Amino acid sequence: MAELKEADAAQLHQEDVDIKRGEDGDEPPAGDKAAEQAVKIEAAADSDARPSTTTSERHVSIQNKLEGLEMLVDLNGAGRKSCPLCPEEKFKACYSHKLRRHLQNLHWKVYVEFEGQRMCICHLPCRNLKPSLSGDQASGRHVAHYHCVVCSVTIARKTDMISHLKRHVNKGETEASYSGSSDVTLEEPAPSGQAYEIMKELGTNVQLLPNHTTPQKSDTYFNRKMKTNRQLVFCSLAVLAEERNPLECLDAFGATGIMGLQWAKHLRGAVKVTITDISDTCVKMIKENCELNNIRVDGGSRGPRGPDGVGGEAKVAPNATVEVAKMDANVIMHLRPFDYIHLDPYGTAVNYLDAAFRNVRNLGIISVTSTDTGSLYSKSPNVTLRHYGCHVVRTEYYKELAARMIVATVARAAARCNKGIEVLLAVALEHFVLVVVRVLRGPTQADESAKKLRKLVHCQWCEERVFLKLGNMVDDTLPCNCHGSLPGKTAVQLGPLWCGPLFNTGFLRRMLSAAVQHSMDDIQPLVKTLICESECTTLKSLVHGASALSNQVECGVVIKTLQSGEESGPDQSGKRKTGDESGNVVKKLKSDASLEHPPFYYSIHRHSIRGMNMPKLNKFLQYLTEAGFRVSRTHFDPTGVRTDATLEQFKSVLTKYSVPTYTTATAAQTSVSTEKRTVRTADELKPEPQAELCCWLRFTCSHAPQ
Numbered sequence: 049m050a051e052l053k054e055a056d057a058a059q060l061h062q063e064d065v066d067i068k069r070g071e072d073g074d075e076p077p078a079g080d081k082a083a084e085q086a087v088k089i090e091a092a093a094d095s096d097a098r099p100s101t102t103t104s105e106r107h108v109s110i111q112n113k114l115e116g117l118e119m120l121v122d123l124n125g126a127g128r129k130s131c132p133l134c135p136e137e138k139f140k141a142c143y144s145h146k147l148r149r150h151l152q153n154l155h156w157k158v159y160v161e162f163e164g165q166r167m168c169i170c171h172l173p174c175r176n177l178k179p180s181l182s183g184d185q186a187s188g189r190h191v192a193h194y195h196c197v198v199c200s201v202t203i204a205r206k207t208d209m210i211s212h213l214k215r216h217v218n219k220g221e222t223e224a225s226y227s228g229s230s231d232v233t234l235e236e237p238a239p240s241g242q243a244y245e246i247m248k249e250l251g252t253n254v255q256l257l258p259n260h261t262t263p264q265k266s267d268t269y270f271n272r273k274m275k276t277n278r279q280l281v282f283c284s285l286a287v288l289a290e291e292r293n294p295l296e297c298l299d300a301f302g303a304t305g306i307m308g309l310q311w312a313k314h315l316r317g318a319v320k321v322t323i324t325d326i327s328d329t330c331v332k333m334i335k336e337n338c339e340l341n342n343i344r345v346d347g348g349s350r351g352p353r354g355p356d357g358v359g360g361e362a363k364v365a366p367n368a369t370v371e372v373a374k375m376d377a378n379v380i381m382h383l384r385p386f387d388y389i390h391l392d393p394y395g396t397a398v399n400y401l402d403a404a405f406r407n408v409r410n411l412g413i414i415s416v417t418s419t420d421t422g423s424l425y426s427k428s429p430n431v432t433l434r435h436y437g438c439h440v441v442r443t444e445y446y447k448e449l450a451a452r453m454i455v456a457t458v459a460r461a462a463a464r465c466n467k468g469i470e471v472l473l474a475v476a477l478e479h480f481v482l483v484v485v486r487v488l489r490g491p492t493q494a495d496e497s498a499k500k501l502r503k504l505v506h507c508q509w510c511e512e513r514v515f516l517k518l519g520n521m522v523d524d525t526l527p528c529n530c531h532g533s534l535p536g537k538t539a540v541q542l543g544p545l546w547c548g549p550l551f552n553t554g555f556l557r558r559m560l561s562a563a564v565q566h567s568m569d570d571i572q573p574l575v576k577t578l579i580c581e582s583e584c585t586t587l588k589s590l591v592h593g594a595s596a597l598s599n600q601v602e603c604g605v606v607i608k609t610l611q612s613g614e615e616s617g618p619d620q621s622g623k624r625k626t627g628d629e630s631g632n633v634v635k636k637l638k639s640d641a642s643l644e645h646p647p648f649y650y651s652i653h654r655h656s657i658r659g660m661n662m663p664k665l666n667k668f669l670q671y672l673t674e675a676g677f678r679v680s681r682t683h684f685d686p687t688g689v690r691t692d693a694t695l696e697q698f699k700s701v702l703t704k705y706s707v708p709t710y711t712t713a714t715a716a717q718t719s720v721s722t723e724k725r726t727v728r729t730a731d732e733l734k735p736e737p738q739a740e741l742c743c744w745l746r747f748t749c750s751h752a753p754q
Contacts, residue, residue, distance in 0.1 A: 055527065056718055108120060108132055109133055109194070110168070111663055124144070128142075129144065130139035133170050133172060160205075162213050164352060167196070169235060174203050175190065183696050199627045244257065245257070249275060250310050250314070250722075252306060252309045253341055254305065254337045254340070254492060255499060256268065268304050268327075271392065277480055277482055279563070280571060281390055281415050281558075282568075283566075284473065285311060285413075288387065295318070296387050297320070297386060297387060299323045300380070300391055303331060305330075308321045308334075309337060309341055313341060314566060321371065322370075323370060324372075324375050342366055346369050352503055365444040377393075378399050381403040381404055383472065385407040385445065387406050388413050388414075390414075397418055398457055412486070413472070414487060423435060426440045426449075432453075438455075438544065441540060441542065444650070445688070448550070448647075449545070450476055453545055453546075455485070456545050459498065459500070462494065463487075468494045468496055470485060470488060473559075474550040501546045501547070502518070503542065504541070504542040504543065512526050512527060527694050547647065548644070551581060556578050560572065576683065580681065581683065584646060586643040586670075646678065651685055651689075655702065660709065661707045671701055671704075675697075
């Protein structure tokens with residue numbers, strides 16, 4: 049308030065000086081006029097280019113300490129002072145001691161804390177008037193409210209503000225993500241008067257609109273929870289870049305362009321990135337994000353901006369080049385061939401699979417991200433049947449069921465183009481399912497992939513499951529005896545699903561090496577879990593050296609990279625090496641079916657025995673290994689166990705090492721009762737008169753004539 053008064057006084061003083069100068073007839077020289085005009089124009093341009101203060105300045109009701117709230121008013125001065133958070137008609141000006149008590153008891157006492165910032169209650173007219181009972185807006189009253197420290201929205205109730213902040217936390221949104229990077233000056237203001245927000249991920253800056261978390265209201269949708277997905281896709285592309293160089297990759301649904309920009313910024317000349325989107329707003333924002341990261345847009349009219357903000361004269365050499373196109377994903381995939389294609393639409397990706405396999409190069413990679421968890425996780429079976437052509441029910445292994453269903457849909461789309469697939473990676477987390485496959489051309493490969501699409505027989509009572517072999521009937525297929533001991537039909541057919549492996553150990557090891565190289569610490573534990581799951585082992589010793597990557601087998605295909613071929617020296621297998629200049633050598637080998645991981649997993653909590661204490665999960669894995677079974681944990685379920693044992697064998701081992709829950713409790717009760725019995729005296733052992741009367745009445749009633 050004091051600063052505003054000083055500014056008003058300075059402005060009035062300047063106006064008085066100008067009036068007096070005009071009356072005296074003294075005008076400044078023409079050069080001074082021109083300089084002042086240039087300064088005004090430059091200031092106006094800066095004010096237009098500068099983002100809104102909503103992301104850089106906090107509301108006065110948001111403070112760290114009580115002293116900060118009291119510093120809004122000079123409480124040490126004399127005279128009456130007004131409250132900075134209340135209008136004059138609500139709280140009249142008073143002396144310092146009363147105003148300090150008012151700030152403590154009314155505003156500070158009911159604050160909401162978030163990351164060290166305290167949002168005090170505000171009574172200023174920041175919100176619209178609440179209408180009166182008669183519906184008159186003018187005669188209404190202002191409502192007390194809180195200002196969100198993250199998105200600056202105003203919320204009336206304290207409980208609603210706490211719930212609002214929890215939603216920010218679940219989305220991964222913090223105060224730093226909104227206002228910590230607001231020092232970057234943007235060239236153009238956002239549409240509809242909104243301010244851009246700068247977010248940094250993996251060394252790449254992108255500007256976002258405030259409504260970027262709602263895909264229904266924003267074209268430039270950005271999901272912070274998909275960071276794991278973006279890093280996994282980046283590592284898979286980095287592995288392919290080691291095999292062939294340069295390779296053409298496509299981000300078919302750019303939105304903000306964050307994924308394609310990360311590819312170009314970190315892999316540089318090894319990739320030629322193309323980012324497409326059908327929305328004009330998205331294409332414009334992708335180009336602006338390219339300039340923000342000093343990346344040249346291929347075919348653009350202007351280069352990256354220099355430090356002085358001039359668009360045409362770039363003082364810094366661009367880091368990479370990216371092609372940005374406004375085109376439908378199906379159209380560009382039909383027109384041009386690519387080595388790597390990533391599909392990440394909002395929802396299902398089945399509408400783009402045929403176009404993706406149309407022109408993808410041999411031994412290329414297609415990664416598919418599906419976010420329609422409602423249909424994938426059996427919440428909408430009719431939508432699942434319509435999109436994927438599969439019949440599914442809710443099971444304990446529903447996440448792996450969803451992954452195998454997507455792979456089956458991808459395999460059918462590849463077979464229609466006379467292509468086969470090799471599954472390199474399948475990950476199903478809370479909000480997405482990612483499938484990465486390698487494409488093999490030829491009708492023979494297509495037939496081999498089509499043979500791995502089978503029906504799954506699932507017992508609805510004990511949840512035992514087994515893939516139906518080709519030509520088999522449903523009867524006597526399940527190893528359980530539920531169909532004979534229970535009335536009615538207990539088994540159902542699900543699918544068709546992919547019955548082959550979901551992981552490739554060699555590819556995952558190279559992905560782990562890429563994650564270590566690019567300092568992606570978030571996904572390294574996940575990739576290590578996937579490696580153990582692909583080998584169906586509990587070993588945690590993983591090798592990252594170049595010697596371990598020199599000869600990787602991927603579903604019967606040996607792939608030697610240019611780097612490994614140069615460093616590994618002579619071939620240890622005695623085979624002749626050819627084609628060192630091409631960068632990779634592909635040779636077909638006989639696949640070893642015994643090395644494939646067993647399909648599906650069992651949940652230890654789902655099959656626990658009532659009244660028994662289960663062993664710890666790691667101990668139980670050791671017991672299964674000692675029994676002669678292959679066993680590992682799974683990323684699909686933290687309580688799941690992937691093993692080649694049947695459900696009956698799984699339960700027998702679990703029963704053997706489970707301890708009854710009543711054993712310890714009974715022993716404790718017995719010891720306590722023994723101690724009490726020894727302490728009681730002879731007088732305490734005498735029955736009470738009231739107890740004798742109850743016994744006599746019970747005896748009389750039992751012997752009374754009927």
